[in-house]
Amino acid sequence: MSLFGIAWRTIRQRLLTSLLTSLSLALGVALVVATLVTGGVVKQAFESGSGLGYNMIVGAKGSPLQLVLNSVYLISKPIENISWDFYQQFLPAAQRPDGTDGTFAASTKTAVPICMGDYFRGFRVIGTNTAYFDRLTIGAGEPFRFVSGRNFRDEEFYGSVLGATVAANLGLRVGDAFAPTHGADDGKVHDPFTVTGVLARTDTPVDRGVFVNMEGFYLQDGHAKPLDGDDESDRRKTGSAAGLAGHEPLPFEQREVTALLLDTASLPGLPAELTAMGLRTAINEG
CATH class of the missing domain: 1.20.5 (Single alpha-helices involved in coiled-coils or other helix-helix interfaces)
Known part of the structure; x- marks a missing residue:
């Protein structure tokens, strides 16, 4: 057989x-x-979240993984906030009210603040400033591109930029208005923001983000750090500054940020990677 x-x-x-x-x-x-x-x-x-023009994320003490998931991939919940004064320690003299360099300014090329806490129809709302799209990059140093419109301006408190996926899924275009909700989709409805630009597809988490001017973000209910004797209505009174659509900026002492996206500078004789390691040590020891 x-x-x-x-x-x-x-x-x-x-x-x-x-x-x-x-x-x-x-x-x-x-x-x-x-x-x-x-x-x-x-x-x-x-890997789609890498190469976004920054090499360090600074946030409150807690889980590093949660900080990355929240700040880069726009998922998970924020840890805690960090103070506005701490954010200003990364800014040069020209961007600080006292006209002096911040403690970490020499090691920082770009510091972009982000604020979390709101949503719009399932997408994360991120409060930030114009530097996010003017200074940060995607891929091999490529700037963000807009398929329509432009980045919001500093004085456009209620301007916003939409990621490609958000615009496609929700059918929003430049000039449209939308009202985020606080904390979750069923939370308190905030004031409306106007779309000033729609980003080209990046194949990164940015495509799923709703980016609003942080000045307008701070003026929404529940976004200001309470002070003794603080009255919510006092922060929303008509201001005298031109071009601010009748609103005064929130005082610095009432501001907090969720995280900072840092592009570290190359100090003399040191590459940016080593500068980042030294900066990380200095921040943690501080």
Whole structure:
């Protein structure tokens, strides 16, 4: 009897055992393939958030993973806020009210603040300033591109920029207005913002972001740090500054930010990566 004949006879005699063995092998191979495919998808998703023009994220003490998921990938919940005074320690003299360099200014090329806490129809709302799209980049140093409109201006307190996915899914265009909600989609409805620009697709988490001028973000209910004797209505009174649509900026002492996106500078004799390591140590020790 041939070898194949002996094998076939053995399989017939032990049919149930043979079927179970074959099924186990098939499931094992399928599990390995699924693991490899899932790992590749997850890796691609995380790599899509890299190369956004910054090499350090600064936030409140807590889980570093949660900070990255919240600030870069626009998922998870914010940890805690950091003070406006701490943010200003990364700014040069020209951007500080006292006219002196911040403690970490020499090690910082760009510091972009972001504020979290609001949503619009399932998408995360991010309060920031014009530097997010003017100074940060995507890919190999490529600037953000707009398929329509432009970045909001500093004086446009209620201006906003939409990621490509947000604009496509919600059907919003330049000139349209929308009202974010506080904390969740069923939270308190805020004042409306106007779309000034729609970004080209970046294949990064930015595509899923609703970016609003942080000046308008701060003027919404629940976004100001309370002070003794603070009256919510006092912060929304008509101001005298030209071009601010009848609103005064929120005082600095009532401001907080969720995180800072930093592009570190290259100090003399040191590459930006080593500067970032030294800056991280200085921040943690402080």
